Amino acid sequence: MLFDMGQLPADIRYKILTATVTPRPIAWVTTRSRDGIANAAPFSFFNVLGHEPPTVVLGLLRHPNKGLKDTAQNIVATGEFVAHLVPHQMAEAMNATGVDAPPEIDEIELAGLETLPSQMVAPPRLKACPVALECRSLSVQETGPRQIAVIGEIVCAHVAEQFVIDARRGHIDTIGLDLIARMHGSGWYARPRDLFQLVRPPPIE
Numbered sequence: 001m002l003f004d005m006g007q008l009p010a011d012i013r014y015k016i017l018t019a020t021v022t023p024r025p026i027a028w029v030t031t032r033s034r035d036g037i038a039n040a041a042p043f044s045f046f047n048v049l050g051h052e053p054p055t056v057v058l059g060l061l062r063h064p065n066k067g068l069k070d071t072a073q074n075i076v077a078t079g080e081f082v083a084h085l086v087p088h089q090m091a092e093a094m095n096a097t098g099v100d101a102p103p104e105i106d107e108i109e110l111a112g113l114e115t116l117p118s119q120m121v122a123p124p125r126l127k128a129c130p131v132a133l134e135c136r137s138l139s140v141q142e143t144g145p146r147q148i149a150v151i152g153e154i155v156c157a158h159v160a161e162q163f164v165i166d167a168r169r170g171h172i173d174t175i176g177l178d179l180i181a182r183m184h185g186s187g188w189y190a191r192p193r194d195l196f197q198l199v200r201p202p203p204i205e
Contacts, residue, residue, distance in 0.1 A: 010146075018044075023181030023190045027058060028084040028094050030108070030115075030123045031074035038115070038124055039070045040097040040107045042086065044182035054154040056083055056135060062146040063100075070103050075150055079137040080121040083152070084129035088178045088191045091198060100203040120155045130160040130177050 005013055018024075027046035031039045045059030058081075060072040068076070075081050086094045097107040108115060108124070115124035118134050125132045135152035143149050165171040180189045187198045 018182075019184040022183045024183075025179070025181055026086045026094070027056070028086050028097070028126065028129065029058065029071050030082045030084070030126060031071050031080070032078065032123045033070070033074050033103070034077050037104065038106050038108050039074055039103075040111070040113070040126070041069070041071045042094050042098050043071070046083070049151065054157075055138065056133065056152050056154060058083070058150040058152070059143075060148050060150060062148075064146070068148070072148060072150075073103075074123075075137055075152075076140055076148075078122065080123055081135050081137070081150075081152060082118055082121060082123050082125055083133045083135055084126050085131040085177065085179050087128075087130055088180050090126075090128055091180055091189065091196070094180075095198045096201060099201045102204070105204060125158065130163055131179075132158040134158075 003016055024044040025046055027043045029041055029043055033039065043058055043060065045061075047057060049055040049057050060069065062068055062072075071081070093111045093113055096111040099107065099110070101107060101110070108126070114127040116127050118125050121134045121136065125134075133154045134156045135154055137150055138153050139151040141149045141151075159172060163173045163176050165173055175192055178191060180191045183190045187200060189196055189198060
């Protein structure tokens with residue numbers, strides 16, 4: 001069946017893309033506002049773009065009523081973020097930070113997460129994540145009235161020691177990381193071994 005994207009409602013386009021482009025890696029992104037408020041949120045419109053220089057892309061959607069969400073606002077304002085990869089054991093905490101909350105709410109504190117200082121950017125790292133990519137924004141492109149794309153250069157990467165097989169050769173125990181990825185529909189995720197479902201928490205007023 002042919003789907004003419006230009007003729008479809010936005011919600012149908014979204015469903016087709018998210019049901020077919022799977023699994024999608026999750027960037028659990030931490031940022032810091034100009035006022036110093038930390039923020040964490042997961043995004044599945046995410047991937048690496050290349051390695052010379054090492055770059056990632058984030059697709060960030062606007063809230064239908066409130067405009068750019070906190071992560072996008074902070075990256076545009078400061079040019080810095082940390083993209084973490086999410087292990088299965090942290091899925092619930094990741095999901096908790098996906099709540100629709102006011103800007104003054106620190107999702108990191110809300111989810112009970114410990115942080116560490118980053119080495120080259122201001123936003124904190126999530127201590128329990130096995131992979132953290134410290135990034136600086138190279139480009140912010142408005143790709144539509146309700147979305148922007150951020151291309152970030154990875155200035156340094158942290159990988160937990162127990163998953164580094166051979167640092168000199170860049171060999172990582174990928175399966176051991178047990179990372180989750182976004183699948184289709186309402187709350188479906190994948191891991192290297194099976195599928196599971198999470199229910200997003202209700203908004204905090």
